[in-house]
Amino acid sequence: xxxxxxxxxxxxxxxxxxxxxxxxxxxxxxxxxxxxxxxxxxxxxxxxxxxxxxxxxxxxxxxxxxxxxxxxxxxxxxxxxxxxxxxxxxxxxxxxxxxxxxxxxxxxxxxxxxxxxxxxxxxxxxxxxxxxxxxxxxxxxxx
Numbered sequence: 001x002x003x004x005x006x007x008x009x010x011x012x013x014x015x016x017x018x019x020x021x022x023x024x025x026x027x028x029x030x031x032x033x034x035x036x037x038x039x040x041x042x043x044x045x046x047x048x049x050x051x052x053x054x055x056x057x058x059x060x061x062x063x064x065x066x067x068x069x070x071x072x073x074x075x076x077x078x079x080x081x082x083x084x085x086x087x088x089x090x091x092x093x094x095x096x097x098x099x100x101x102x103x104x105x106x107x108x109x110x111x112x113x114x115x116x117x118x119x120x121x122x123x124x125x126x127x128x129x130x131x132x133x134x135x136x137x138x139x140x141x142x143x
Contacts, residue, residue, distance in 0.1 A: 013129050025116055025122070026115055026119060046058025053104060059093065068132075083133045083138075084137050090133070
């Protein structure tokens with residue numbers, strides 16, 4: 001892996017991920033009014049309560065940060081298995097996010113009626129990270 005891309009691509013992906021935390025993600029049908037939630041709120045709620053509704057996409061965030069940091073730090077010395085498993089976990093999180101239909105809170109399960117730029121940017125960042133990790137994993141050394 002080339003020196004510049006080794007840090008530039010993970011840095012760009014992490015910066016875009018940070019932007020998604022402040023963008024609107026979803027609008028839900030909440031009691032008598034629609035509510036729009038930013039990425040940070042959805043990430044925190046998903047991390048603590050997502051497993052109860054079988055939504056595991058929020059768990060991609062720490063995997064994403066760890067895997068990109070690891071790939072930048074270790075470079076060609078990174079373990080192929082770690083990078084490939086991280087890429088597969090990110091891909092599974094994307095699939096989980098595609099089938100995300102409700103956002104529970106204290107009023108019950110609120111149906112998602114619209115997805116916004118934060119959702120789509122998060123999906124794109126996770127997809128790019130999964131591809132980056134998969135295709136930059138070092139090749140096994142032949143002896």
